[in-house]
Amino acid sequence: MQTLINIIAQGLSLGGVYLIGALGLTIIYGVMGVVNLAHGELIMLGSYVMALTVSTVSFPVAVVLSFVLVAGFGVVLDTVLIRFLYHKPVASMLGTWGLAIVLRQVVILLLGPQLRYVALPIGGSFALGYGALVSWWSMLLFVVAMLIAVAIGLTLVRTRFGLKMRAVTANSDAAESIGIATRNINRWTFALGCGLAGVAGALVAPLRTVFPGMGLPYLVGAFLVVILAGLGNVRSTVIWSLLIGLTFSAVAITRDDITATIVVWCAALIVIAFRRTSVAVSRV
Amino acid sequence: MLHFIQRARTADIRVQIAIGVVLVAIAIVAPLVTSSFVISFFALTFPLAILALSADMMWGEGRLVSFGQGLFFAAGGYIGGLVLIGQQYDVSGSALSFLSEDTQQPLMDRVLQQLHDLAIAGVPIPALILPAMICGVVGLLIGMIVFRVASPEVYFPLVTLGMGVVGGLWFNDLSNVGASNGLGGIPSFTAEMGPQQDPIYNYMFNLAFVIVAFAGWAYFRRSRRGQIWRGAGDDAIRLEALGYSVRRQRVLAFGASAALAAVAGALYAGTSGFMGPSIAGVAFSAEVLIWVAVGGSGRVLGPLVGVLVVRWGQQFLSSNLGLQQSWQLFMGLALILVVVVAPGGLLGIRIEPLRKRLFERGEIKA
Numbered sequence: 001m002q003t004l005i006n007i008i009a010q011g012l013s014l015g016g017v018y019l020i021g022a023l024g025l026t027i028i029y030g031v032m033g034v035v036n037l038a039h040g041e042l043i044m045l046g047s048y049v050m051a052l053t054v055s056t057v058s059f060p061v062a063v064v065l066s067f068v069l070v071a072g073f074g075v076v077l078d079t080v081l082i083r084f085l086y087h088k089p090v091a092s093m094l095g096t097w098g099l100a101i102v103l104r105q106v107v108i109l110l111l112g113p114q115l116r117y118v119a120l121p122i123g124g125s126f127a128l129g130y131g132a133l134v135s136w137w138s139m140l141l142f143v144v145a146m147l148i149a150v151a152i153g154l155t156l157v158r159t160r161f162g163l164k165m166r167a168v169t170a171n172s173d174a175a176e177s178i179g180i181a182t183r184n185i186n187r188w189t190f191a192l193g194c195g196l197a198g199v200a201g202a203l204v205a206p207l208r209t210v211f212p213g214m215g216l217p218y219l220v221g222a223f224l225v226v227i228l229a230g231l232g233n234v235r236s237t238v239i240w241s242l243l244i245g246l247t248f249s250a251v252a253i254t255r256d257d258i259t260a261t262i263v264v265w266c267a268a269l270i271v272i273a274f275r276r277t278s279v280a281v282s283r284v
Numbered sequence: 285m286l287h288f289i290q291r292a293r294t295a296d297i298r299v300q301i302a303i304g305v306v307l308v309a310i311a312i313v314a315p316l317v318t319s320s321f322v323i324s325f326f327a328l329t330f331p332l333a334i335l336a337l338s339a340d341m342m343w344g345e346g347r348l349v350s351f352g353q354g355l356f357f358a359a360g361g362y363i364g365g366l367v368l369i370g371q372q373y374d375v376s377g378s379a380l381s382f383l384s385e386d387t388q389q390p391l392m393d394r395v396l397q398q399l400h401d402l403a404i405a406g407v408p409i410p411a412l413i414l415p416a417m418i419c420g421v422v423g424l425l426i427g428m429i430v431f432r433v434a435s436p437e438v439y440f441p442l443v444t445l446g447m448g449v450v451g452g453l454w455f456n457d458l459s460n461v462g463a464s465n466g467l468g469g470i471p472s473f474t475a476e477m478g479p480q481q482d483p484i485y486n487y488m489f490n491l492a493f494v495i496v497a498f499a500g501w502a503y504f505r506r507s508r509r510g511q512i513w514r515g516a517g518d519d520a521i522r523l524e525a526l527g528y529s530v531r532r533q534r535v536l537a538f539g540a541s542a543a544l545a546a547v548a549g550a551l552y553a554g555t556s557g558f559m560g561p562s563i564a565g566v567a568f569s570a571e572v573l574i575w576v577a578v579g580g581s582g583r584v585l586g587p588l589v590g591v592l593v594v595r596w597g598q599q600f601l602s603s604n605l606g607l608q609q610s611w612q613l614f615m616g617l618a619l620i621l622v623v624v625v626a627p628g629g630l631l632g633i634r635i636e637p638l639r640k641r642l643f644e645r646g647e648i649k650a
Contacts, residue, residue, distance in 0.1 A: 084624045095623040101616030223442045258453045265450045273429040
């Protein structure tokens with residue numbers, strides 16, 4: 001019972017991180033057709049913002065700061081590189097992989113390769129009976145992730161910006177011709193996706209070590225969610241990220257991380273293999 | 285229609301053959317005039333060129349980018365390496381195994397020893413055939429699953445990316461092949477032919493494979509099957525409408541690509557004497573894609589040129605300028621530059637207006 005509660009608590013918080021990462025990936029791909037392989041490095045940047053600022057400002061400010069800074073950085077990236085890769089899936093994968101390498105190396109050059117640790121801003125945990133302790137921070141992470149998912153879903157359906165995003169997703173040329181500034185929509189969508197990656201990084205920083213190469217497992221996990229949920233579908237992104245988080249933590253707690261990674265990927269391949277129809281490609 | 289495509293997209297066959305003959309002649313004569321350092325550099329680069337070719341089989345023609353070629357390369361290297369050694373990785377060393385009570389060799393070791401002894405003219409051929417068979421079958425199986433999806437040009441890279449991560453972790457944990465230490469002390473394919481110190485034997489052995497692989501690929505591209513495969517990348521829906529199964533083409537191509545990568549891995553293991561788990565990881569697989577991108581994907585000689593330029597550049601930067609640390613940074617910048625400015629790679633640079641290329645929509649084309 002104690003193990004079960006631990007599995008669920010860890011699984012939900014891990015699923016939360018995958019969820020925030022996958023949401024960023026999925027809206028970026030949906031709107032501008034860019035598969036962003038630098039997403040793990042953006043998460044890493046968010047963690048660094050948290051690690052470098054949390055000692056001077058309070059942690060909610062640090063989380064907001066990591067959103068703002070990484071989103072702002074996203075605008076710069078969009079202007080310098082990403083806009084050349086719109087609607088070219090293959091080129092965007094290679095270009096953003098190059099970007100990921102550059103970001104890692106620049107962080108090593110500027111801040112050094114050493115591991116950093118962030119103290120838990122909200123320490124302690126609460127008991128759930130059966131001697132199981134659930135840390136407040138991992139529950140907070142899960143709640144924030146769900147709130148973000150709801151906010152993204154509502155933005156897409158209820159706001160003017162969301163309407164324009166959906167229009168650009170459905171048909172970018174037609175949207176342009178009825179007067180939507182697709183250039184701006186693309187830029188702000190990319191910034192939003194980057195900002196979400198920053199938040200994911202900031203929230204996960206106290207749970208894991210912060211170092212330049214930390215992004216890859218999150219990138220791979222978020223993409224696993226995207227593969228299973230279909231690009232651009234918010235509801236199934238939520239479901240699959242929680243399922244994957246729970247499966248991973250179930251194997252990781254009873255066995256080890258490597259077995260968990262292998263089990264999760266093999267399970268994903270089996271799911272794809274036994275689907276009657278192919279993977280959903282609905283775009284929002 | 286296929287005939288028309290052939291005329292439009294491949295260079296004059298006489299020109300191609302002439303270029304090939306000149307290159308082979310240079311490669312055979314070159315060892316007479318260069319230092320043994322250069323010879324061993326090329327001997328080690330040839331398997332990597334074959335690996336790059338295996339990646340371009342999928343990418344250049346089929347428009348499918350694989351982030352898992354390094355996994356097949358490493359798997360091939362491990363399998364080939366085990367056969368070349370003739371036994372599993374042994375932490376305690378062979379001397380200590382006499383002390384243990386159990387003198388019976390494990391089944392795995394006996395099988396490997398048997399395979400090792402199946403040599404033709406002193407070359408343990410199973411060390412090349414076995415990796416190709418095993419990885420080819422694995423590639424076919426994965427392909428059968430992956431190519432069910434609707435838009436594989438997006439999902440295939442992501443699935444192979446995951447495969448690479450999982451495979452890298454797995455080999456890092458697998459004690460039969462030395463886990464995180466890697467498998468060292470692999471004897472060369474040409475160990476029976478002459479003194480190991482002379483790299484010329486490895487050079488010539490690997491050169492033969494490079495010639496066969498690249499000439500075979502050039503021939504295949506011109507053949508009917510090669511044109512169908514190119515059609516699968518150019519316009520999958522139209523090819524399907526003509527009555528061909530695009531999924532079948534893709535599955536077969538991935539199997540062949542995996543098998544070729546495995547052979548390259550076995551050659552590399554035999555040449556360098558070492559195979560490690562980092563080769564199976566995604567970072568190395570992405571490096572393979574960088575070679576192809578730099579050389580020019582979709583061209584016969586693109587992978588070869590890319591490997592030589594990038595590896596020579598690495599050598600030059602680290603030994604002459606002392607920039608070993610920032611090598612990765614250069615690779616990243618080079619990849620971005622190639623993708624944005626010269627999507628055709630070095631071989632694809634034309635004097636078209638750059639601006640038109642930058643703002644054109646559509647995939648990278650050769």
